[in-house]
Amino acid sequence: MKLTALGVWGGYPTRDAGTTSYLLQSKSGYNLLIDCGSRAVTELEHELQPTQLDAVILSHYHEDHIADLGALRQYRQLFPIGQEGWDGMLLPIYAHAENKNEFAKLTLDGVSEGRAYDVEKGLKMGPFDITFLKMVHPVINYAMRIVERRTGQILVYTGDTGYFDDLINFSKGADVLLADVYFFKEKHRMPNHLSSVEAGEIAKAAGVKKLILTHLPQFGDLNTLREEAQNAAQTVPVELAQPHQKWQL
Ligand SMILES: [Zn+2]
Numbered sequence: 001m002k003l004t005a006l007g008v009w010g011g012y013p014t015r016d017a018g019t020t021s022y023l024l025q026s027k028s029g030y031n032l033l034i035d036c037g038s039r040a041v042t043e044l045e046h047e048l049q050p051t052q053l054d055a056v057i058l059s060h061y062h063e064d065h066i067a068d069l070g071a072l073r074q075y076r077q078l079f080p081i082g083q084e085g086w087d088g089m090l091l092p093i094y095a096h097a098e099n100k101n102e103f104a105k106l107t108l109d110g111v112s113e114g115r116a117y118d119v120e121k122g123l124k125m126g127p128f129d130i131t132f133l134k135m136v137h138p139v140i141n142y143a144m145r146i147v148e149r150r151t152g153q154i155l156v157y158t159g160d161t162g163y164f165d166d167l168i169n170f171s172k173g174a175d176v177l178l179a180d181v182y183f184f185k186e187k188h189r190m191p192n193h194l195s196s197v198e199a200g201e202i203a204k205a206a207g208v209k210k211l212i213l214t215h216l217p218q219f220g221d222l223n224t225l226r227e228e229a230q231n232a233a234q235t236v237p238v239e240l241a242q243p244h245q246k247w248q249l
């Protein structure tokens with residue numbers, strides 16, 4: 001499967017790039033949008049037509065992960081039926097239903113349908129099997145472990161989270177760990193986000209093949225952030241996410 005970063009900042013967009021959003025594509029032709037931060041639609045258009053999305057999945061309802069949902073739905077609502085094969089397909093938006101108010105907003109008549117993922121049993125979606133783990137964050141956030149059924153390839157995406165030990169087991173053996181790293185090494189055991197060192201330690205302990213740092217901080221030197229994570233991750237390669245960077249798992 002192929003992962004493409006669309007937006008990479010935590011919190012708010014800056015320096016001509018948006019907040020967290022990623023495109024995951026299977027060779028079978030399935031296109032999944034993971035979180036839908038600001039600028040997601042603009043960046044997505046450089047990769048494919050937003051009408052080609054098969055589904056969206058959300059980690060949580062903070063604005064930097066859902067800011068462009070409205071724009072995405074307007075795009076699909078207003079795109080002429082019949083043009084470039086567009087058939088007006090209802091967009092499934094998968095998310096947790098533990099915030100009833102936010103979950104209800106995902107359904108828009110004739111355009112999108114909110115679907116609650118089962119955080120206990122997991123979810124079968126197109127070519128993927130997805131399991132979930134509740135993270136450490138001020139609002140309910142689920143990390144997702146996405147396995148492509150045909151190849152066995154594994155992407156683990158944390159959404160937003162502070163450090164806790166279960167993250168290691170959940171990330172075990174992943175081809176890519178896409179981790180929220182909003183803090184430099186000076187911060188430890190925060191209630192909302194990982195530090196560079198914590199992400200590196202998880203990657204090493206879980207034996208992942210690659211660690212990608214995302215949900216990046218607007219202040220401080222990102223090369224330092226990467227080096228701190230790399231020192232902790234030791235032999236696991238560590239990269240900073242950038243818009244339109246692609247990884248073949
Ligand atoms: Zn966030």
Ligand SMILES: [Zn+2]
Nearest residue numbers: 060062137160
């Ligand atoms: Zn958040």
